Amino acid sequence: MGSKADLLQGTLDLLILKVLALQPMHGWGISQRIQQMSSDVLQVQQGSLYPALHRLEQRGWIEAEWGDSDNNRKAKFYRLTATGRGQLEVETSNWDRLSGAVRQILETA
Amino acid sequence: MWKRFLLRVRSLFRRNDVEQELGDELHFHLERQIELNIRAGMPVREARAAALRTFGGVEQVKEECRDARGTEMIETLFRDLRQASRMLRKSPALTAVVVLSLGLGIGGNTAIFTLIDAVMLKALPVQRPGELVLFGDGRSRGFISGITGTWNIFPYPFYESERDHDPSFQGICAFRTDMDRLSVRPEGSNPAAQVAWGRLVSGNYFTVLGVQAQLGRTLRFDDDRPNVTPVAVMSYAYWNRMFNRDPSVVGRVFNIIGVPVTVVGVAPPEFFGESVEAPVADFWLPITLIHRFMPDGESPLEHPDVSWINLIGRLKPGVRIEQAQAGANVAFHQFLMKNAGTSLSAARRKELQQSRIVFTRGESGISYLRFRYSDPLKILMALVGLVLLIACANVANVLLSRSAARGKEISMRLALGASRGRLIRQLLTESLLLAALGALVGVVLASWGVNALVGMVSGSGSSLPLNVRPDAFILSFTVALSLLTGVIFGLVPALQATKLDLASSLKGGMSGSHQGARSRLAKILVVSQLALSLPLLVGAVLFVQTFQKLETQDLGFNHEQVLEVGINPIIAGYRTNQLNSLYRALLERVERVPGVRAASLSLYSPMSGDNWSGSISVEDYTPPVNEYASAQWVTVGPRYCETEGMRLLLGRDIGSPDNESAPRVAVVNESFVHRYLGNQYPIGRRFSMDVPAKRYDIEIVGVVKDFKFNEPRQEFWPVAFLPLLQLTDPNDRMRFAASLDVRTSGNPSSVAAAIRTAVQDVDRNLPITGVTTVKAQLDDALTKERLIAKLSVFFSLLSLVLASLGLYGVMSYAISRRTGEIGIRMAMGAARGDVARMVVRETLLVALIGVSIGVTAAVAGTRLIQGQLFGLAATDPVTISLAAAVMIAVSLAAGYMPARRASRVDPMVALRHE
Structure with missing residues (x-):
């Protein structure tokens, strides 16, 4: 696990929203x-996935x-809500700006 | 939003379901991972372990999920509440003491403040009451002439000119100072007439006050013009009581005052008039009907010298009360000068110049109660304020000693890993739950207490027009105070307890200076409880003595077995020349009733609150410069002194030969003789009731012992009894007897019915306005004293109980803390008596400190109540020593139980306890 990248704080929410944007899915999925x-670069710390899911549900996304x-087998399926879809766009553009800024710094430095 | 809320609610109330689902969800995940691992070729057991490893701690994830749902706080609260109520149930005595002391403190304060608010502060239920001003203070009553100085009651012509010309007001209305008795009978039917109360008001009364009719219309400005058909507005309460809210009452004609009066409307339910006092008006009638209530139809309407009305004005926006008052005074002087004529003496001119009107804010209306009860209510407020402090001190004390007793439990929990914050929260929840229960009891007691108080203040007559609900502001204030007490005295010990040195505290030892500090704090609390209770106790003893002295004092006449029957010949339509035959017929008939020993008549009865008095001139007596001789007078029927039980010292009683054809006579009292006749023999001396003419046409034929006629606290002053049958002036209101006085041989109330019948035999149209006894009127006059005495006894006993409970608690705690020490002492040879004495000594010390502070406070504070006392000083040494002795005795009793327990300590057990 050590060789794989840890998730940045907050990015897990973005990834969950992105994944759910394609289709409803359960936690394991x-x-x-x-x-x-x-491509196996990112590995979700499995335990931390569930609190995040519950938090997003609580927020109504x-x-x-x-x-x-x-x-x-019975499983709990999560689905993106309308507000969640909006949130996904906001988070995506935030991410773009952040990663763009980081890249810029790396290139000019 | 809604969905999120539902989710949260669901997680709270369907906790098991939610937990189940969370478990299932994680279980599903793990199983899939295990399957995956197995497929990758791991053995089953290893596959499982690996899956759990990758997942992290299952329980920890669950906890994080719960946190993510944000219900943790509330769940903890519920758990704490459950735990707290378990703790409270485990010590019911403690819970009861705290809840009751807080409840009584909150309830008492709320009830008394609510009454104060209703009687003294609350605005009238009219439009923009802040704009209303009252001319004068509203305290004068009746018909008065010859007023000098500050005027509080006015002649009608002044009202007319003010109403029409004063630019400061949107409008000014007038009304008679007293209520008038009505006898009401629906026109065309013939049931017995009902007695009701009527207020005579100007036509614009409702308009100026801004009150709309509930049904029909109110009075109009032209209803008080001369020669219009008389109309009336009925009160909602009367409409409801007598007519069950039948709308057809409006437009119906009633015979109210001997003439047909059309009821044009019903007032709104909340409107009771401009006066906050009993009785409440049943009808409002145009003021121009005043002649119907006057002897022989004489009207004071045009009289500039007779004052008999109150005025309330509504200021124009932006006009200040001082401006309006200045303007009204200018107009008033012009009015007085114009009516005084041209040939004024310098002295009279000066008198008129000094006449003035002082305005009173009118928003709370007029209330005699306000004058009568403002001091008592303030005293009661101070009283319950002290009780609340004592209650809070008690709660603090109980919470302190309890947390001390739980030191071990707390250390145990800390040792087991409970966090400090968590424990503090738990202890705080308990305190707050206690305080909340106290508040609940307080709310219940408050609403009950308010009604009880209104009942006590109202006396035996009709009840006050007070719509009292517990005041929200004061209720929240007292509740907040008790919650605060709960928080502070729950929190401080919680903070201390959680700072405990674990090791020593688990051992049960009494380590640490804060234990000592806590018991010092507890002692200070008890001392202050005792110190606060003592003035309450002193006050209660003083008030009870005052009440007893007033109730049992010698009024100077034997008022047992006297029945006072109210009659009203004026509204029955009697003319003055018909009165003597009515009086003779009444007395002749009533004296034949079995059980009647004597009967007489009078203008007003003792202790009714009425008082007629005026200037007199006495032969051979020259009053000091600028003074008149004056006396109170009562016009009475034959055998009056005998009937009322006056003690005749010299001469004879008024008799039936003292009639219109005989020379005028009078019976006077001792004070009359002392003041005006000096050392001369009084019988045969003469005086008259006309100051300038000095005809001296009344001869004194008898002298009675001094008596208290008007109210129980009055000083003796000159009184003259004049025969009703001898008054000849047709305009004399004093000719109309309002009371038929009957001395009975047995219980007066047992002949009441027979006397009613006798009166109706003589004239069935003569209204009986009430049947009472002097004793009952005295009881009514002592309503205020009874109220203060009762409540102060109740609250001081309460505070005494609280203080002794506090003392008991502190001493018990001290003993339990010192079990070890006592064991050692006993092992070293101390006798049981020595140990008990030691505890008693300690109790006594606390009690003495409390009592001496309390005595100082009592001596300083009781001066404030001197005005309410009768026959004893506020610093009465006997009372104070008595209260102090009671206090010390109760303290010793409270300390006795712990002392006994201490003396029974088994040294072996005590030493092992260490």
Whole structure:
């Protein structure tokens, strides 16, 4: 795990929102998808995923529903809400600005 | 937003479901990870361990999830509350003491302040009451002429010119100072007439006050013009009581005052008139009907010399009360000068120049109660204020000793890993729960107490027009104060306790200087409780003695077994020349009633609060310069002194031969003789009631012992009894007897019904306005004293109980803390008696310090109540020593139990305890 990059504070929320923007998913799925999409570079600290999910639900950006998973087991599925979609755009543009700024510093320095 | 709220509520109340789901969710995740690991080729056991490793601590994640939901705070609160109520249930005595002392403190303060507010501060239920001003102070009553100095009551012609010409006011209304008795009968029907109260008011009364009719209309400015059809407005309460809110009452004609009067409307329910006192008007009638209430229809309306009305004006916006007062005084002087004529003596001119009107703010209306009760209510407020302080001290004390007793429990919890903040929160929750319960009891007691107080203030007559609800401001103030007490005295010990040195405290030892400091603080609290209670106790003893002295004092006449029957020949339509035959018929008939020993009549009865007096001239007596001789007078029927139980010292009683054809006579009292006749033999001496003419046409035929006729606190002053049958002036209001006095051989109330019948036999239209006894009127006159005595006894006993509980608590705690020391002493050979004496000595020391501070405070403070006392000084040494002795005795009793417990300590047990 040490060789893999740790997640920046706050970026986990952005990644969860991004992943859920594609389709509703359960917690396990989200962790797998993030890992897979980042070509295994990013590994979500599995434990920290759940408090984040509950926090986002509390904020009203995502909502949860119990449904059947692919192997016919009950799982809690999260879905992006309308406010969550808006939040995703805000967070994305924030991220763009931040990473752009960092890149600029790295290039000029 | 809503959804988030629902989520939160759900997590609170469906906690088990939420927990279950959280468990399921994490379990699902772990299983998938384990499956993945197994597929990657791990053995089952290792796959599981690896999954858990990658996941992190499951319980920790759960906790973080709960935190993320933000319900942790509230859940903890609920847990604390449950724990707190368990603790309170475990020590019911302590809980009861705290809750009751706070409750009584809060309830008492709220109730008394609410009454003060209702009687003294609350604005009338009218439009913009702040604009209203009262001409004078509203305290004068009746019909008065020859006023000098400050005027509080006015002639009608002055009102007319003010109403029409004063530029400072939007309007000025007038009303008669007293209520008038009405006998009400619906026109066309023939049931017995009902007695009701009526207030005569100017036509613009409702307009100036800004009061709209509930139904129909109010009076109009032209309703008080001469020769219009008489109309009236009925009060909502009367409409509700007598007519069950039947709307057809409006427009109906009633025979109210011997003439048909049309009821044009009903006043709104909250409106009771301009006066906050009993009785309350049932009808408002145009003031021009005044002649209906006067002997032989004489009207004071045009009389510039007779004052009989109050004025209330509504200031124009922007006009200050001082401006308006200055303007009104200019107009008033012009009015007085114009009516005084041209040939004024210099002295008279000066007198008129010095006449003035002082305005009073009118927003709270007129209230005689305000004058009568403002001092007593302030005293009571101070009283309950002290009780609240004592209650708070008691609560503080109890909380202190309890937290001390729980030192061990707290150390245990700290040792087990509870955080300090968490423990403080727990202790605080307990204190606040206690305070909240106290507040709850307080609210209940307050609403009950307010009604009880209004009942006590109202006396036996009709009740006050006070719509009293516990005052929200004072309620929140007292509740806040008790919560604050809870917080401070819950928090301080909590902070101290959690700072405990774990090791020594677990051992049960009494380490640390803060333990000593705490017991010092507790002792200071007890001392201040005792010191505060003592003045209360002194006050209570003083008030009770005052009340007893007033109630049992010798009034100077034997008022037992006397019945006073109120009659009103004026509204029954009697003319002055018909009165003597009515009086003779009444007395003749009533004296035949079995059980009646004597009957007479009078202008007004003892202790009714009425008083007629005026200047007299006495033969061979020259008053000092600028003074008149004056006396109170009562016009009475034959056998008056016998009936009322006056003690005849010289001469004879008024008799039936003292009639219109006999020479005028009078019976006077001792004070009359002392003041005006000196050492001469009084019988046969003469005086008259006309100052300038000095006809000296009244001969004194009898002298009675001095008596208190008007009120229980009065000084003796000159009184003359004049025969009703001898008055010949047709305009003399004194000819109309208002009281039929009956001396009975048994219990007076047992013949009341027979006397009613007798009166109705003589004339069934003669209204009986009330049947009472002098004793009952005296009781009414002592309402205020009874109220103060009762409440001060109640509250001082309460504070005494609280203080002794406090003392008991502190001593018990001290003993338990010193069990070890006592054990050692006993092991070293101290006798049980020595130990008990030691504890008693300590108790006594605390009590003596408290009592001596209290005595000082009492001596300083009781001077403030001197005015309310009767027959004894506020610093009465017997009273103060008595109170101090009671206090010390109670303290010793409170210290006795702990002392006994201390003397029973088994040295072996005590030493092991260490």
